[in-house]
Amino acid sequence: MRIRGARWGAWLLVGLVVLSVPAAPAAGQEAAATRTTSARITYLTGATAYLDAGRLDGLREATRVEVVRGRAIVGVLKVAFLGSHRASCDIVSTTAVLVVGDSVRFVPVAEPRDSGLAARNAYVSPPLRGGVPRLRGRVGGQYFVMRQRDGTAGGLSQPAIDLLLTGRPLGAPALEVALDMRTRRTRTTLSDGSAVTDDRNRVYQAALTFNAPGSPTRLTLGRQLSGNLASVGLFDGALAERQTLAWTVGVFTGSQPEPLRLGFSSAVIEGGGYLQRHSRPGTAAPWAVTFGVSGSYQDVHANREFAFLGGSYLGRRLSAFLTQEVDYYRWWKLLPGMRAISPTSTFALVQWRVMEGVTLDGGFDNRRNVRLYRDAVNPETVFDDTYRQGAWAGVWLQLSRRYRLGFDARSSSGGPAGNANAYTVSFGADRLTRFGGTLRTRSTYYTNPQTRGWLESAAVAFAPGDRLRLNVNAGLRAVRDPLADPSHVLVTWVGADLDVTLARAWYGMLSATRQRGGVDGNDQIYGGVSFRF
Numbered sequence: 001m002r003i004r005g006a007r008w009g010a011w012l013l014v015g016l017v018v019l020s021v022p023a024a025p026a027a028g029q030e031a032a033a034t035r036t037t038s039a040r041i042t043y044l045t046g047a048t049a050y051l052d053a054g055r056l057d058g059l060r061e062a063t064r065v066e067v068v069r070g071r072a073i074v075g076v077l078k079v080a081f082l083g084s085h086r087a088s089c090d091i092v093s094t095t096a097v098l099v100v101g102d103s104v105r106f107v108p109v110a111e112p113r114d115s116g117l118a119a120r121n122a123y124v125s126p127p128l129r130g131g132v133p134r135l136r137g138r139v140g141g142q143y144f145v146m147r148q149r150d151g152t153a154g155g156l157s158q159p160a161i162d163l164l165l166t167g168r169p170l171g172a173p174a175l176e177v178a179l180d181m182r183t184r185r186t187r188t189t190l191s192d193g194s195a196v197t198d199d200r201n202r203v204y205q206a207a208l209t210f211n212a213p214g215s216p217t218r219l220t221l222g223r224q225l226s227g228n229l230a231s232v233g234l235f236d237g238a239l240a241e242r243q244t245l246a247w248t249v250g251v252f253t254g255s256q257p258e259p260l261r262l263g264f265s266s267a268v269i270e271g272g273g274y275l276q277r278h279s280r281p282g283t284a285a286p287w288a289v290t291f292g293v294s295g296s297y298q299d300v301h302a303n304r305e306f307a308f309l310g311g312s313y314l315g316r317r318l319s320a321f322l323t324q325e326v327d328y329y330r331w332w333k334l335l336p337g338m339r340a341i342s343p344t345s346t347f348a349l350v351q352w353r354v355m356e357g358v359t360l361d362g363g364f365d366n367r368r369n370v371r372l373y374r375d376a377v378n379p380e381t382v383f384d385d386t387y388r389q390g391a392w393a394g395v396w397l398q399l400s401r402r403y404r405l406g407f408d409a410r411s412s413s414g415g416p417a418g419n420a421n422a423y424t425v426s427f428g429a430d431r432l433t434r435f436g437g438t439l440r441t442r443s444t445y446y447t448n449p450q451t452r453g454w455l456e457s458a459a460v461a462f463a464p465g466d467r468l469r470l471n472v473n474a475g476l477r478a479v480r481d482p483l484a485d486p487s488h489v490l491v492t493w494v495g496a497d498l499d500v501t502l503a504r505a506w507y508g509m510l511s512a513t514r515q516r517g518g519v520d521g522n523d524q525i526y527g528g529v530s531f532r533f
Contacts, residue, residue, distance in 0.1 A: 040104065082305075124243075140530025160528075185198070217242045254269075256268040257268045297493060308325045319351040422446035424444040438463075444456075489518050496511070508531070
C-alpha cells in the first residue's frame with residue numbers, strides 16, 4: 001500500500017508541474033521544428049556517440065542534437081568534432097540506453113555547396129578551410145566518486161583523462177589523423193577497509209587516413225571503426241575504401257583488440273569486405289544497403305566466420321534500421337542439432353508516422369554482446385541494461401505542439417530471472433517557459449516468473465541558452481518477490497546534472513545522484529572539464 005501511494009504521489013507531483021508551468025513557445029522554435037533532418041548513431045563509447053552526418057550535412061560544432069525514438073527524446077548530444085559526413089558528440093544526458101542505430105534529430109545549417117558536385121561520378125573530399133590544415137581536438141579530465149550508504153566503508157573513486165584529436169597534420173592535405181583515447185585509475189575500497197587499484201587505458205581510435213583531394217579512394221591504417229562495418233566493430237589494421245555517388249566498396253584486415261582493456265593483441269586475426277549501395281548526397285530520404293563477409297582466426301583455426309546485412313532508410317513518414325548476422329560453422333564446430341548456416345545477431349528498429357500526431361514504432365534485439373561503458377548508473381539504467389534483449393512495440397501520440405504521450409510493450413529474454421514482460425507509459429513536454437524547459441516522465445510495470453514491480457522516473461530540464469543546461473531527475477523502483485526476504489523492496493533516487501560551455505572552448509559538467517533502499521544505497525558524484533582547441 002505504501003508503494004502504491006508513493007507511485008501515485010509521484011504522478012500527482014508531475015501533473016502539478018505541468019499545470020503550473022506557463023507555456024511560452026517562440027515562433028522561431030516552432031518554425032525550426034519543420035526543418036529538422038535525421039542521422040544515425042554508428043558507434044558508442046562511454047561518453048561519446050559517433051554519427052553518420054557531418055559538416056556537409058548541416059551540423060556545426062557545439063550544436064545540441066536530440067536522440068529520438070518515435071516522438072520521444074531519449075538523449076541529448078553535443079557535437080564535439082566534425083568530418084565531412086561524420087561527427088563525434090559528447091553524451092550530455094539520456095533517459096534510456098542509447099544503441100547503435102538510434103535516430104538523431106537536428107536542424108541543418110546551410111553551407112555553400114559546390115554546384116558541380118552532383119554531376120561528378122566520384123565522391124570528392126571537401127576543400128580545406130582557409131588553406132591552412134591544422135589539428136583540432138579536445139583534452140579533458142573527469143572524476144567519479146561513489147560511496148556506499150549501507151553502514152560499510154565501501155566505495156569507489158575514479159579519476160580519468162581523455163584526449164580526442166582529429167585533422168590534417170604537417171600541412172598534408174592527403175593525410176588525416178584520428179585519435180580518441182581515455183585513461184583512468186579505479187580505486188575500490190572494500191568493506192574491511194582494504195583497497196584495490198585498477199589502471200586502464202582504452203584507445204577507441206588511433207588511425208591515419210590517406211585520401212588525396214578529389215580522389216574517391218582512401219586508405220585507413222591503425223585502430224579504427226567504421227559505420228559500414230558495425231558488425232565487425234573495433235579492429236587494428238587496414239581498411240581500403242572506394243566511394244562513388246551511388247556505391248561504396250571496402251576491404252579490411254587486422255586483429256581484434258584485447259576485449260577488457262582494449263589493448264593491442266594479435267591472438268585473433270580477421271579480415272573481410274563489404275559492398276554498399278546508397279542514395280546520392282542531398283537525397284530527401286537517404287537510404288543505404290550494406291552486405292559484407294568477415295572471418296576471424298585464432299591459432300590458424302576458424303574463430304568465427306559470418307556474413308552481415310545492414311539497411312537504413314530515413315523518410316518523412318517511415319524510418320527503419322536493420323542489422324543481421326548469419327554465422328557459418330565448420331563441421332568440427334557443429335554440435336548435435338546445430339545447422340552449418342544459422343542466423344545469429346539481429347537488431348531492428350522501425351518507426352512509421354501513420355498520420356499527423358500518431359507514430360508507431362517497434363524493434364527487436366537479440367545481440368549477444370553490446371559494449372556499454374558507463375560513467376555513472378542508477379536503477380533506471382540498470383533496469384534497461386538488464387532487459388535489453390527482446391522485442392517491443394509502441395505508439396506515440398502528439399497531443400499538441402508541446403505535449404506527447406507514449407505507450408509501449410516489451411517482451412524480454414534478458415535478466416537473471418528469465419523472460420519478462422514490461423509495459424510503459426511515457427509523457428513528454430517541450431518549450432515550457434522562455435527558459436527552454438522540458439519534462440520527461442515514465443511509468444513501467446514489469447513481471448517475470450519470479451518478481452513483479454514498478455519503475456517510475458521523472459526529469460525536468462532547463463536550457464536558457466546554448467551554453468547552459470540543468471537537468472533534475474528522480475525516480476523509484478518497487479520490487480515484490482514472494483521468495484525473498486524481505487519480499488518487498490523500494491529503491492529511490494534523486495539526481496541533478498549541469499553542463500556549461502564557456503567561451504566556446506571550455507566545457508564543464510557536474511552530475512550528482514543519491515540512491516536509497518535495497519542493498520546498494522549510495523551517493524555518486526561525477527564531474528569533469530574539457531578544453532577544445
